[in-house]
Amino acid sequence: MSEMTRRQSLLLLSSALAAPALLRARPAFAAEGRALTLPPLDEGRLEGGLRQFDLKIAAGETEFFAGQATDTIGINAPFLGPVLKARAGDRLRLNVTNDLAEQAALHWHGLHLPAAMDGGPHQPVAPGTVWAPEFNLMQKAGTFWFHAHQHGMTGAHVWAGLAGVIRVEDEEEASLPLPRTYGEDDFTLILQDRRFDAGFQIPYAPQMHDKMSGLIGEQMLVNGQIGAFLPVSAPLIRLRILNGANGSIYRLHFAGGAVFHQIASDGGLLPAPVALTEALMAPGERAEYLVDMSAGAPLMLKAEVFGAESSFAGPVGTRDVIELRPARAQSAAALPARLAELAPPADQTGDMRTFTLAMTGMGLMGDFTINGAVYDHGRTDFTVPLGASETWVFENKTEMLHPMHIHDVQFRILSRNGRPPELREAGLKDVVLTHPGERVELRLSFADYADPASPYMMHCHILEHEDAGMMQQFTVV
Ligand code: C2O
Ligand code: CU
Ligand code: CU
Numbered sequence: 001m002s003e004m005t006r007r008q009s010l011l012l013l014s015s016a017l018a019a020p021a022l023l024r025a026r027p028a029f030a031a032e033g034r035a036l037t038l039p040p041l042d043e044g045r046l047e048g049g050l051r052q053f054d055l056k057i058a059a060g061e062t063e064f065f066a067g068q069a070t071d072t073i074g075i076n077a078p079f080l081g082p083v084l085k086a087r088a089g090d091r092l093r094l095n096v097t098n099d100l101a102e103q104a105a106l107h108w109h110g111l112h113l114p115a116a117m118d119g120g121p122h123q124p125v126a127p128g129t130v131w132a133p134e135f136n137l138m139q140k141a142g143t144f145w146f147h148a149h150q151h152g153m154t155g156a157h158v159w160a161g162l163a164g165v166i167r168v169e170d171e172e173e174a175s176l177p178l179p180r181t182y183g184e185d186d187f188t189l190i191l192q193d194r195r196f197d198a199g200f201q202i203p204y205a206p207q208m209h210d211k212m213s214g215l216i217g218e219q220m221l222v223n224g225q226i227g228a229f230l231p232v233s234a235p236l237i238r239l240r241i242l243n244g245a246n247g248s249i250y251r252l253h254f255a256g257g258a259v260f261h262q263i264a265s266d267g268g269l270l271p272a273p274v275a276l277t278e279a280l281m282a283p284g285e286r287a288e289y290l291v292d293m294s295a296g297a298p299l300m301l302k303a304e305v306f307g308a309e310s311s312f313a314g315p316v317g318t319r320d321v322i323e324l325r326p327a328r329a330q331s332a333a334a335l336p337a338r339l340a341e342l343a344p345p346a347d348q349t350g351d352m353r354t355f356t357l358a359m360t361g362m363g364l365m366g367d368f369t370i371n372g373a374v375y376d377h378g379r380t381d382f383t384v385p386l387g388a389s390e391t392w393v394f395e396n397k398t399e400m401l402h403p404m405h406i407h408d409v410q411f412r413i414l415s416r417n418g419r420p421p422e423l424r425e426a427g428l429k430d431v432v433l434t435h436p437g438e439r440v441e442l443r444l445s446f447a448d449y450a451d452p453a454s455p456y457m458m459h460c461h462i463l464e465h466e467d468a469g470m471m472q473q474f475t476v477v
Pocket of ligand 2: 107108109110405406407
Protein backbone atom coordinates (compact mmCIF):
# COMPACT_ATOMS: atom_id res chain seq x y z
CA MET A 1 0.00 0.00 0.00
CA SER A 2 1.40 3.39 -0.84
CA GLU A 3 1.78 5.92 1.96
CA MET A 4 -1.08 7.99 0.62
CA THR A 5 -3.48 5.08 0.36
CA ARG A 6 -2.56 3.89 3.81
CA ARG A 7 -3.21 7.33 5.22
CA GLN A 8 -6.49 7.61 3.40
CA SER A 9 -7.67 4.25 4.57
CA LEU A 10 -6.69 5.12 8.14
CA LEU A 11 -8.68 8.30 7.85
CA LEU A 12 -11.63 6.41 6.46
CA LEU A 13 -11.36 3.83 9.18
CA SER A 14 -11.26 6.40 11.93
CA SER A 15 -14.14 8.39 10.54
CA ALA A 16 -16.16 5.21 10.22
CA LEU A 17 -15.42 4.46 13.85
CA ALA A 18 -16.27 7.96 14.92
CA ALA A 19 -19.54 8.22 13.03
CA PRO A 20 -21.87 6.69 15.61
CA ALA A 21 -20.47 8.95 18.33
CA LEU A 22 -20.90 12.02 16.17
CA LEU A 23 -24.46 11.05 15.46
CA ARG A 24 -25.11 10.56 19.14
CA ALA A 25 -23.37 13.78 20.00
CA ARG A 26 -25.06 15.97 17.44
CA PRO A 27 -28.40 16.50 19.21
CA ALA A 28 -26.55 17.66 22.30
CA PHE A 29 -24.69 20.43 20.58
CA ALA A 30 -27.18 21.29 17.90
CA ALA A 31 -29.88 21.77 20.52
CA GLU A 32 -30.54 25.41 21.33
CA GLY A 33 -27.75 26.02 23.77
CA ARG A 34 -28.03 27.30 27.27
CA ALA A 35 -27.07 30.78 28.35
CA LEU A 36 -23.34 31.11 28.74
CA THR A 37 -21.91 30.79 32.23
CA LEU A 38 -18.99 33.02 33.10
CA PRO A 39 -16.19 31.71 35.28
CA PRO A 40 -16.76 32.62 38.93
CA LEU A 41 -15.25 35.96 39.85
CA ASP A 42 -12.79 35.45 42.70
CA GLU A 43 -11.60 38.55 44.55
CA GLY A 44 -9.51 36.53 46.97
CA ARG A 45 -9.33 37.58 50.59
CA LEU A 46 -7.50 40.59 51.93
CA GLU A 47 -5.37 39.79 54.94
CA GLY A 48 -2.86 42.25 56.30
CA GLY A 49 -2.35 44.00 52.98
CA LEU A 50 -2.08 40.76 51.07
CA ARG A 51 -4.68 39.60 48.56
CA GLN A 52 -4.66 35.84 48.78
CA PHE A 53 -6.15 33.38 46.35
CA ASP A 54 -6.49 29.66 46.93
CA LEU A 55 -6.15 27.72 43.71
CA LYS A 56 -6.50 23.98 43.70
CA ILE A 57 -5.48 22.03 40.63
CA ALA A 58 -7.47 18.81 40.48
CA ALA A 59 -8.91 16.27 38.10
CA GLY A 60 -12.64 16.29 37.54
CA GLU A 61 -15.42 15.51 35.13
CA THR A 62 -17.12 17.96 32.82
CA GLU A 63 -20.39 17.55 30.97
CA PHE A 64 -19.60 19.21 27.65
CA PHE A 65 -22.31 17.07 26.08
CA ALA A 66 -25.54 16.45 27.98
CA GLY A 67 -25.32 13.23 29.93
CA GLN A 68 -21.71 12.53 28.97
CA ALA A 69 -18.87 12.88 31.45
CA THR A 70 -15.52 13.98 30.05
CA ASP A 71 -12.36 13.66 32.15
CA THR A 72 -10.81 17.07 32.62
CA ILE A 73 -8.53 19.04 34.90
CA GLY A 74 -9.39 22.38 36.39
CA ILE A 75 -8.61 24.96 39.03
CA ASN A 76 -11.27 25.15 41.75
CA ALA A 77 -13.58 23.70 39.08
CA PRO A 78 -13.66 20.58 36.90
CA PHE A 79 -12.50 22.51 33.80
CA LEU A 80 -10.71 25.88 33.65
CA GLY A 81 -10.55 28.15 36.68
CA PRO A 82 -11.93 31.37 38.15
CA VAL A 83 -11.43 34.94 37.02
CA LEU A 84 -9.07 36.35 39.63
CA LYS A 85 -9.87 39.99 40.23
CA ALA A 86 -7.28 42.28 41.78
CA ARG A 87 -6.26 45.93 41.80
CA ALA A 88 -3.05 47.31 40.38
CA GLY A 89 -0.66 47.76 43.28
CA ASP A 90 -2.05 44.86 45.32
CA ARG A 91 0.36 42.43 46.84
CA LEU A 92 -0.76 38.98 45.79
CA ARG A 93 -0.25 35.54 47.22
CA LEU A 94 -1.45 32.60 45.18
CA ASN A 95 -1.71 29.40 47.16
CA VAL A 96 -1.47 26.77 44.45
CA THR A 97 -2.29 23.26 45.63
CA ASN A 98 -1.55 20.45 43.23
CA ASP A 99 -4.02 17.63 43.79
CA LEU A 100 -3.01 15.80 40.62
CA ALA A 101 -0.92 12.63 40.69
CA GLU A 102 1.72 14.40 38.58
CA GLN A 103 3.75 17.59 38.62
CA ALA A 104 2.11 20.72 37.31
CA ALA A 105 3.11 24.36 37.05
CA LEU A 106 0.92 27.45 36.97
CA HIS A 107 2.22 30.52 35.16
CA TRP A 108 0.90 34.09 35.46
CA HIS A 109 0.89 35.07 31.81
CA GLY A 110 1.57 38.73 31.13
CA LEU A 111 2.54 39.73 34.65
CA HIS A 112 5.75 41.56 35.50
CA LEU A 113 7.14 39.68 38.49
CA PRO A 114 10.26 38.04 39.93
CA ALA A 115 11.28 35.04 37.85
CA ALA A 116 11.06 32.68 40.83
CA MET A 117 7.33 33.58 41.16
CA ASP A 118 6.59 33.21 37.45
CA GLY A 119 5.29 29.65 37.52
CA GLY A 120 7.24 28.58 34.48
CA PRO A 121 8.89 25.21 33.93
CA HIS A 122 11.37 25.92 36.74
CA GLN A 123 8.63 26.16 39.36
CA PRO A 124 6.91 22.78 39.18
CA VAL A 125 4.48 21.97 41.96
CA ALA A 126 4.88 18.40 43.15
CA PRO A 127 1.76 16.28 43.65
CA GLY A 128 0.14 16.93 47.01
CA THR A 129 2.10 20.09 47.72
CA VAL A 130 1.37 23.80 47.84
CA TRP A 131 3.36 26.47 46.04
CA ALA A 132 2.65 30.00 47.25
CA PRO A 133 4.28 32.69 45.13
CA GLU A 134 3.94 36.25 46.38
CA PHE A 135 4.52 39.40 44.37
CA ASN A 136 3.28 42.92 43.68
CA LEU A 137 0.75 43.34 40.91
CA MET A 138 2.45 45.90 38.69
CA GLN A 139 0.14 45.89 35.68
CA LYS A 140 -2.22 48.44 34.29
CA ALA A 141 -5.89 47.50 34.16
CA GLY A 142 -6.36 44.68 31.70
CA THR A 143 -7.05 41.05 31.04
CA PHE A 144 -4.28 38.60 31.86
CA TRP A 145 -4.37 34.89 32.40
CA PHE A 146 -2.80 31.94 34.12
CA HIS A 147 -2.15 28.52 32.70
CA ALA A 148 -0.19 25.31 33.04
CA HIS A 149 3.50 25.44 32.14
CA GLN A 150 5.00 22.12 33.26
CA HIS A 151 8.13 21.34 31.24
CA GLY A 152 7.09 19.45 28.11
CA MET A 153 3.49 19.20 29.32
CA THR A 154 2.05 22.64 28.71
CA GLY A 155 -0.02 21.49 25.73
CA ALA A 156 -1.44 18.46 27.52
CA HIS A 157 -2.32 20.31 30.71
CA VAL A 158 -3.91 23.32 29.04
CA TRP A 159 -5.86 20.99 26.75
CA ALA A 160 -7.20 19.17 29.82
CA GLY A 161 -8.33 22.48 31.32
CA LEU A 162 -5.57 24.19 33.30
CA ALA A 163 -6.19 27.85 32.56
CA GLY A 164 -7.99 30.86 34.03
CA VAL A 165 -8.19 34.61 33.70
CA ILE A 166 -6.76 37.48 35.77
CA ARG A 167 -8.68 40.74 35.70
CA VAL A 168 -6.68 43.74 36.81
CA GLU A 169 -8.42 47.01 37.66
CA ASP A 170 -6.93 50.45 38.24
CA GLU A 171 -8.01 54.05 38.75
CA GLU A 172 -7.38 55.19 35.23
CA GLU A 173 -9.65 52.50 33.81
CA ALA A 174 -12.25 53.11 36.55
CA SER A 175 -12.48 56.78 35.58
CA LEU A 176 -13.51 55.99 32.00
CA PRO A 177 -17.11 55.60 30.84
CA LEU A 178 -16.75 51.89 29.97
CA PRO A 179 -18.92 48.90 30.72
CA ARG A 180 -17.34 47.07 33.66
CA THR A 181 -20.03 45.17 35.55
CA TYR A 182 -19.05 41.53 35.43
CA GLY A 183 -21.74 39.41 33.88
CA GLU A 184 -23.98 42.38 33.08
CA ASP A 185 -22.20 44.45 30.46
CA ASP A 186 -18.68 43.05 30.80
CA PHE A 187 -18.09 39.44 29.78
CA THR A 188 -15.00 37.28 29.96
CA LEU A 189 -14.86 34.80 27.09
CA ILE A 190 -12.20 32.07 26.98
CA LEU A 191 -12.06 30.75 23.42
CA GLN A 192 -10.75 27.23 22.88
CA ASP A 193 -11.53 24.18 20.83
CA ARG A 194 -11.30 20.50 21.54
CA ARG A 195 -11.26 17.23 19.63
CA PHE A 196 -13.62 14.72 21.22
CA ASP A 197 -13.22 10.99 20.70
CA ALA A 198 -16.01 8.47 20.35
CA GLY A 199 -16.25 8.19 24.13
CA PHE A 200 -16.64 11.98 24.56
CA GLN A 201 -13.13 12.20 25.97
CA ILE A 202 -10.47 14.72 25.01
CA PRO A 203 -7.26 12.70 25.16
CA TYR A 204 -4.21 14.77 24.37
CA ALA A 205 -2.91 12.89 21.37
CA PRO A 206 -1.41 15.22 18.80
CA GLN A 207 -0.50 13.46 15.57
CA MET A 208 2.46 14.44 13.42
CA HIS A 209 0.32 16.98 11.59
CA ASP A 210 -0.98 18.49 14.86
CA LYS A 211 2.56 18.89 16.12
CA MET A 212 3.29 20.99 13.07
CA SER A 213 0.06 22.95 12.86
CA GLY A 214 -0.80 23.08 16.54
CA LEU A 215 -3.57 20.92 17.96
CA ILE A 216 -6.96 22.15 16.78
CA GLY A 217 -10.29 20.69 17.84
CA GLU A 218 -13.44 20.55 15.76
CA GLN A 219 -15.61 21.64 18.65
CA MET A 220 -15.54 25.28 19.69
CA LEU A 221 -15.69 26.00 23.42
CA VAL A 222 -16.47 29.29 25.12
CA ASN A 223 -15.67 29.19 28.83
CA GLY A 224 -15.67 25.42 28.45
CA GLN A 225 -19.21 25.36 27.00
CA ILE A 226 -20.46 24.19 23.65
CA GLY A 227 -23.13 26.06 21.72
CA ALA A 228 -24.01 28.54 24.47
CA PHE A 229 -25.48 31.97 23.73
CA LEU A 230 -24.96 35.22 25.59
CA PRO A 231 -28.07 37.08 26.72
CA VAL A 232 -27.42 40.82 26.65
CA SER A 233 -29.47 43.62 28.14
CA ALA A 234 -27.08 46.58 27.94
CA PRO A 235 -26.83 48.70 24.76
CA LEU A 236 -23.02 48.56 24.81
CA ILE A 237 -21.06 45.55 26.04
CA ARG A 238 -17.44 44.79 26.67
CA LEU A 239 -16.05 41.42 25.67
CA ARG A 240 -12.75 40.44 27.27
CA ILE A 241 -11.55 37.70 25.00
CA LEU A 242 -8.73 35.28 25.67
CA ASN A 243 -7.51 32.98 22.96
CA GLY A 244 -6.84 30.05 25.28
CA ALA A 245 -6.47 27.51 22.47
CA ASN A 246 -3.49 25.23 22.07
CA GLY A 247 -2.94 25.84 18.39
CA SER A 248 -5.81 27.77 16.86
CA ILE A 249 -5.43 31.27 15.57
CA TYR A 250 -8.90 32.81 15.41
CA ARG A 251 -9.93 35.53 13.01
CA LEU A 252 -12.99 36.89 14.78
CA HIS A 253 -15.79 38.67 13.02
CA PHE A 254 -19.53 39.03 13.22
CA ALA A 255 -21.77 37.36 10.68
CA GLY A 256 -22.97 40.25 8.58
CA GLY A 257 -19.79 42.21 9.15
CA ALA A 258 -20.81 44.41 12.08
CA VAL A 259 -18.18 46.90 13.22
CA PHE A 260 -16.84 46.53 16.75
CA HIS A 261 -14.17 48.43 18.65
CA GLN A 262 -11.03 47.12 20.26
CA ILE A 263 -10.19 49.00 23.46
CA ALA A 264 -7.40 46.89 24.95
CA SER A 265 -4.59 44.59 23.89
CA ASP A 266 -2.66 42.04 25.99
CA GLY A 267 -1.33 44.46 28.61
CA GLY A 268 -4.16 46.95 28.92
CA LEU A 269 -6.11 49.78 27.35
CA LEU A 270 -5.29 51.35 24.01
CA PRO A 271 -5.14 55.16 23.73
CA ALA A 272 -8.44 55.19 21.83
CA PRO A 273 -10.97 52.66 20.55
CA VAL A 274 -10.02 51.08 17.21
CA ALA A 275 -12.86 50.23 14.81
CA LEU A 276 -12.60 46.76 13.29
CA THR A 277 -14.64 44.31 11.28
CA GLU A 278 -12.29 41.44 12.05
CA ALA A 279 -9.62 40.71 14.64
CA LEU A 280 -6.92 38.09 14.46
CA MET A 281 -6.11 36.52 17.84
CA ALA A 282 -3.34 33.97 18.32
CA PRO A 283 -3.02 31.59 21.27
CA GLY A 284 -2.13 33.52 24.42
CA GLU A 285 -3.43 36.86 23.18
CA ARG A 286 -6.13 38.85 24.94
CA ALA A 287 -8.16 41.73 23.66
CA GLU A 288 -11.11 43.73 24.91
CA TYR A 289 -13.81 44.82 22.52
CA LEU A 290 -16.87 47.04 22.75
CA VAL A 291 -19.90 45.82 20.85
CA ASP A 292 -22.92 47.99 20.16
CA MET A 293 -26.03 45.90 20.82
CA SER A 294 -28.51 48.77 20.68
CA ALA A 295 -30.14 47.64 17.42
CA GLY A 296 -31.64 44.76 19.36
CA ALA A 297 -30.69 42.16 16.73
CA PRO A 298 -28.70 39.05 17.59
CA LEU A 299 -25.06 39.00 16.52
CA MET A 300 -23.20 35.77 15.80
CA LEU A 301 -19.52 35.97 16.62
CA LYS A 302 -17.63 33.71 14.26
CA ALA A 303 -14.03 32.60 13.97
CA GLU A 304 -12.12 31.64 10.93
CA VAL A 305 -9.69 29.12 12.37
CA PHE A 306 -6.07 29.04 11.25
CA GLY A 307 -3.30 26.67 12.23
CA ALA A 308 0.40 27.45 12.13
CA GLU A 309 0.59 26.18 8.59
CA SER A 310 -2.49 28.04 7.37
CA SER A 311 -0.27 30.46 5.54
CA PHE A 312 0.02 27.85 2.84
CA ALA A 313 -2.71 25.36 3.67
CA GLY A 314 -5.51 27.90 4.15
CA PRO A 315 -7.90 28.18 7.09
CA VAL A 316 -9.07 25.02 8.81
CA GLY A 317 -12.65 26.25 8.74
CA THR A 318 -15.09 28.81 10.07
CA ARG A 319 -16.87 28.19 13.36
CA ASP A 320 -19.67 29.82 15.27
CA VAL A 321 -18.21 31.12 18.52
CA ILE A 322 -21.19 32.56 20.37
CA GLU A 323 -24.39 34.36 19.60
CA LEU A 324 -25.01 37.64 21.42
CA ARG A 325 -28.74 37.94 22.03
CA PRO A 326 -29.99 41.37 23.03
CA ALA A 327 -33.29 41.62 24.89
CA ARG A 328 -34.54 44.64 22.93
CA ALA A 329 -33.63 47.63 20.81
CA GLN A 330 -32.60 50.71 22.78
CA SER A 331 -30.75 53.93 22.25
CA ALA A 332 -27.07 53.58 21.62
CA ALA A 333 -24.43 54.37 24.24
CA ALA A 334 -21.53 56.58 23.22
CA LEU A 335 -18.02 55.22 22.96
CA PRO A 336 -15.36 57.09 24.89
CA ALA A 337 -13.14 59.02 22.47
CA ARG A 338 -9.99 58.57 24.57
CA LEU A 339 -8.90 55.67 26.73
CA ALA A 340 -5.56 55.33 28.53
CA GLU A 341 -2.41 57.38 28.43
CA LEU A 342 0.16 55.43 26.49
CA ALA A 343 3.75 56.64 26.57
CA PRO A 344 5.79 56.13 23.42
CA PRO A 345 8.05 53.06 23.44
CA ALA A 346 11.14 53.54 25.63
CA ASP A 347 14.38 54.51 23.91
CA GLN A 348 16.77 51.66 23.31
CA THR A 349 19.51 51.72 25.96
CA GLY A 350 20.69 48.12 25.67
CA ASP A 351 21.29 45.48 23.07
CA MET A 352 19.54 44.57 19.90
CA ARG A 353 18.97 40.82 19.74
CA THR A 354 17.83 38.89 16.73
CA PHE A 355 15.93 35.62 17.09
CA THR A 356 15.68 33.60 13.94
CA LEU A 357 12.76 31.21 13.85
CA ALA A 358 13.51 28.28 11.61
CA MET A 359 12.96 24.61 11.03
CA THR A 360 15.60 21.95 10.83
CA GLY A 361 15.16 18.88 8.71
CA MET A 362 12.66 18.36 5.96
CA GLY A 363 8.96 19.00 5.63
CA LEU A 364 6.89 17.59 8.43
CA MET A 365 9.80 15.86 10.15
CA GLY A 366 11.77 18.87 11.40
CA ASP A 367 12.19 20.69 14.68
CA PHE A 368 11.26 24.30 15.24
CA THR A 369 14.31 26.19 16.35
CA ILE A 370 15.15 29.62 17.71
CA ASN A 371 18.63 30.70 16.62
CA GLY A 372 19.33 27.15 15.53
CA ALA A 373 18.55 25.45 18.83
CA VAL A 374 15.68 23.69 20.51
CA TYR A 375 14.95 24.27 24.19
CA ASP A 376 17.33 22.82 26.72
CA HIS A 377 15.99 22.92 30.26
CA GLY A 378 19.51 23.13 31.66
CA ARG A 379 20.77 25.92 29.42
CA THR A 380 20.27 29.65 29.89
CA ASP A 381 20.29 31.03 26.39
CA PHE A 382 21.16 34.64 27.20
CA THR A 383 21.21 37.21 29.97
CA VAL A 384 19.77 40.69 29.98
CA PRO A 385 21.14 43.46 32.21
CA LEU A 386 18.59 44.79 34.69
CA GLY A 387 17.34 48.21 33.64
CA ALA A 388 18.06 47.78 29.94
CA SER A 389 15.60 48.70 27.22
CA GLU A 390 16.36 46.38 24.35
CA THR A 391 15.22 45.84 20.81
CA TRP A 392 14.31 42.27 19.96
CA VAL A 393 13.82 41.16 16.41
CA PHE A 394 11.95 38.02 15.44
CA GLU A 395 12.83 36.84 11.99
CA ASN A 396 10.38 34.19 10.94
CA LYS A 397 12.23 32.09 8.38
CA THR A 398 9.62 29.33 8.44
CA GLU A 399 6.54 28.95 6.29
CA MET A 400 4.37 28.92 9.39
CA LEU A 401 2.77 31.34 11.79
CA HIS A 402 4.39 31.61 15.22
CA PRO A 403 2.88 33.69 18.05
CA MET A 404 5.94 34.59 20.12
CA HIS A 405 5.50 35.30 23.82
CA ILE A 406 7.95 36.81 26.29
CA HIS A 407 7.63 36.40 30.04
CA ASP A 408 8.11 39.23 32.56
CA VAL A 409 7.43 42.14 30.23
CA GLN A 410 4.84 44.02 28.29
CA PHE A 411 6.54 45.05 25.08
CA ARG A 412 5.78 47.36 22.21
CA ILE A 413 5.78 46.38 18.57
CA LEU A 414 7.95 48.86 16.67
CA SER A 415 7.55 47.49 13.19
CA ARG A 416 6.54 44.60 10.96
CA ASN A 417 8.75 44.37 7.89
CA GLY A 418 9.69 47.98 8.47
CA ARG A 419 6.12 49.21 8.68
CA PRO A 420 4.56 50.53 11.90
CA PRO A 421 2.09 48.19 13.61
CA GLU A 422 -1.65 48.60 13.20
CA LEU A 423 -3.23 50.69 15.97
CA ARG A 424 -4.81 47.62 17.56
CA GLU A 425 -1.39 46.19 18.32
CA ALA A 426 0.49 49.41 18.96
CA GLY A 427 -0.22 49.21 22.71
CA LEU A 428 1.02 46.88 25.44
CA LYS A 429 1.66 43.36 24.18
CA ASP A 430 3.14 40.12 25.45
CA VAL A 431 2.41 37.93 22.42
CA VAL A 432 3.18 38.89 18.84
CA LEU A 433 2.03 36.79 15.93
CA THR A 434 4.85 36.49 13.40
CA HIS A 435 4.02 35.60 9.82
CA PRO A 436 6.17 33.62 7.40
CA GLY A 437 9.06 35.66 6.12
CA GLU A 438 8.31 38.49 8.50
CA ARG A 439 10.74 40.55 10.53
CA VAL A 440 9.12 41.99 13.64
CA GLU A 441 10.87 44.50 15.89
CA LEU A 442 9.95 44.94 19.54
CA ARG A 443 11.09 47.27 22.30
CA LEU A 444 11.13 45.85 25.83
CA SER A 445 12.39 47.12 29.15
CA PHE A 446 13.64 44.85 31.91
CA ALA A 447 12.99 46.58 35.21
CA ASP A 448 12.76 45.83 38.91
CA TYR A 449 13.63 42.14 39.11
CA ALA A 450 16.94 40.40 38.62
CA ASP A 451 17.80 36.85 39.57
CA PRO A 452 20.71 34.96 38.03
CA ALA A 453 19.27 31.68 39.33
CA SER A 454 15.78 31.86 37.80
CA PRO A 455 15.18 32.24 34.08
CA TYR A 456 12.21 33.67 32.27
CA MET A 457 10.86 32.00 29.15
CA MET A 458 10.42 33.24 25.62
CA HIS A 459 8.55 30.90 23.32
CA CYS A 460 6.04 30.21 20.63
CA HIS A 461 2.55 30.10 22.19
CA ILE A 462 1.38 27.33 19.89
CA LEU A 463 1.68 24.90 22.75
CA GLU A 464 2.71 21.97 20.55
CA HIS A 465 5.59 24.11 19.27
CA GLU A 466 6.54 25.19 22.78
CA ASP A 467 6.55 21.62 24.08
CA ALA A 468 8.59 20.51 21.07
CA GLY A 469 11.26 23.00 22.12
CA MET A 470 10.46 26.27 20.38
CA MET A 471 11.46 28.11 23.54
CA GLN A 472 14.45 29.88 25.02
CA GLN A 473 15.21 30.99 28.52
CA PHE A 474 16.94 34.12 29.73
CA THR A 475 17.89 35.60 33.04
CA VAL A 476 17.85 39.24 34.06
CA VAL A 477 20.95 40.09 36.07
CU1 C2O B 1 1.35 31.90 28.33
CU2 C2O B 1 5.17 30.81 28.79
O1 C2O B 1 3.25 31.36 28.59
CU1 CU C 1 3.73 33.92 29.89
CU1 CU D 1 5.29 28.17 16.57
